[in-house]
Amino acid sequence: MSSYPTEEVLAEGGVRWILSNEEREHIGKLLDVEASTFGNVKGNVMNRSRVACKKCGKLSGLDDLVYGGVGLGVHTKGLMIDTLLHGPSGASPAHALDCSRCSEQFEGVFLWFSPSNWHM
Numbered sequence: 001m002s003s004y005p006t007e008e009v010l011a012e013g014g015v016r017w018i019l020s021n022e023e024r025e026h027i028g029k030l031l032d033v034e035a036s037t038f039g040n041v042k043g044n045v046m047n048r049s050r051v052a053c054k055k056c057g058k059l060s061g062l063d064d065l066v067y068g069g070v071g072l073g074v075h076t077k078g079l080m081i082d083t084l085l086h087g088p089s090g091a092s093p094a095h096a097l098d099c100s101r102c103s104e105q106f107e108g109v110f111l112w113f114s115p116s117n118w119h120m
């Protein structure tokens with residue numbers, strides 16, 4: 001197992017999911033752009049720690065949020081890229097999240113907060 005930290009609990013609330021290079025690559029593939037597009041994105045702050053998929057063991061990540069958005073077709077890829085780079089326009093409602101590797105639903109619900117701390 002790698003000792004590279006996958007997340008960081010913030011004193012002001014929330015948990016930063018630290019974006020890994022593997023996740024950058026995956027998000028690039030999902031959105032048809034180079035992984036380096038997201039080179040400056042350090043991670044995103046969520047309401048809870050990552051959870052492991054109970055079927056395949058993958059840790060929940062920003063790539064799963066992107067996978068869900070692309071799959072639902074609710075956002076264009078261009079808008080999703082802009083959101084990843086500049087933060088969401090507002091806080092999100094809590095929603096379910098599916099594993100981007102095997103499509104199993106992660107346990108619980110997930111949300112992010114205001115855009116102000118998206119990249120910190």
Ligand SMILES: [Zn+2]
Pocket residue numbers: 053054055056057058099100101102103104
């Ligand atoms: Zn899975």
